Amino acid sequence: MLPFGHMNTARGKIVVIGSGIMGAGIAEVAATAGYDVVIKARSVASAEGAMARVRKSLDRRVRKEQISSDEAAEIEGRIGSTTSYEELGDVDIAIESVAEDMEIKREIFSELDRICSPEAILATNTSTLPITELAIGTSRPGRVCGIHFFNPATAMELVEVVVPDVADQSTADAAVQFVTDCGKQAVRVKDRAGFVVNALLFPYLNNAARMAAAGTASREDIDIAMKGGCNMPMGPLALLDLVGLDTSVAILNTLAEALKEPSYEPVPLLGELVEAGHLGRKTGRGFFDYEE
Ligand SMILES: NC(=O)c1ccc[n+]([C@@H]2O[C@H](COP(=O)([O-])OP(=O)(O)OC[C@H]3O[C@@H](n4cnc5c(N)ncnc54)[C@H](O)[C@@H]3O)[C@@H](O)[C@H]2O)c1
Incomplete structure (x- = not known):
């Protein structure tokens, strides 16, 4: 496994559909690993937004001396964008x-x-949705799998390779190879709601939101408690803000529905924050306030 940041020669061609938090991160990771990458966005403006995010992240890596400025330019040069499927x-x-x-x-x-x-593999970065359903809706169910990166994709080491029962072994093997080429650690998981990480993580995050709503402690103190008391690198409310509260509500709803477990249902405070447009870091405000 090559460490992230190690430069490679050209490999294959990847398209990332979506220009949000995760899309930009995945594009940067794959381009760093030597893949030619296209970001497919709905509009030129959102494609430019994703490229701006990639540039900001590359600048940060140069400042931290993880890559040289020539390498940053080379990585950026491997990423293109389109608004049309016809180029894919x-x-x-x-x-x-x-x-x-x-x-x-x-x-x-x-x-x-x-x-x-x-022959192309169609993968999804979904956090919880049933990949088997997506697979059987295509003419190539054997070539569909989950490649689930974590946020931020550039920093997080793990990627879950989610393998539906209908997937070919060669699809899972190729997805694991891609993840390994990207300098990440792959785990193979069956297509079950929440896979490994989110099935275990989200009940905890939902309970933290429940506790904030109950006023057991201040939002700051809930996070301080879990960092200091359990050695968590960040508190649960800050993590919800990082994931995005709209995405978190969607994940919890899917888990509650799939597992028939009411305790997974998003606590009302999460829905209220989303209603108010406070989606977390991406809008500058969630449980906490953020400055750009
Ligand atoms: N945020 C996280 O921590 C995280 C981590 C791992 C996986 N994921 C998963 O990654 C995926 C993207 O999440 P994100 O955090 O990047 O979200 P985001 O809100 O930052 O971006 C969502 C993207 O989807 C696009 N989009 C919305 N509606 C669309 C439509 N009708 N057609 C085409 N594009 C549309 C938006 O323009 C935007 O580019 C989700 O499936 C999410 O569950 C998120």
Whole structure:
């Protein structure tokens, strides 16, 4: 496994669909590993937004002396963008990373299935949605899997490779190879709601939000308590803000529905913050306030 940041020669071609927090991060990781990357966005403005995020992250890595400025330019040069599916016929792996919504993902998979070569792998970065359902909606269920990065994709070591029962072994093996090429640690997981990490993490995060709503302690003190008392690198409310409260609500709803477990249902405070447009870091305000 190569450490993240190690430069490679060109490998294959990847498309990342979605220009949000995760899309930009995944594009940067794959380009650093030597893949040619295309970001497929809905508009030129959102593609430019994703490229700006990549540039900001590369600048940070140069400042920290993790890469040279020549390497940063080389990585950026490997990332292109498009607003059209028609340019995606020659990709080896498509990684869908748009909003956590089954209908939207289904539509995107159908476009990808139409345009990508039959050998291409169609992957999703979904946090909890059933990948088997996406797979059987395509003409190539054996070539569909989950490649689930964590946030921020550039810093987090783990990637869950989610393997539906209908997937070919060669698909899982190729996905693990891609993850390994990206300098990440892969674990293979069956297609069960929340996979490993989110199935274990989100009940904890939801309970932290419940505790904040009950006023057991201040928001700051809840986070301080879990950092100092359990050695967590960040507190649960700050983590919810990092994930995005809209995404967190979507994840909890899917877990509650799939596992028939009411305690997974998002606590009302999460829904109220989303209603108010306080989605966490990405809007500058969630449980806490953030400055750009
Ligand atoms: N945020 C996290 O911590 C995290 C971690 C791992 C996986 N994920 C998963 O990654 C995916 C993306 O999450 P994110 O945090 O990047 O979200 P985000 O809100 O930052 O970005 C969502 C993207 O989806 C696009 N989008 C929304 N509706 C669309 C539509 N109808 N058609 C096409 N594109 C559309 C938006 O333009 C945006 O680019 C989700 O499936 C999420 O569950 C998120």
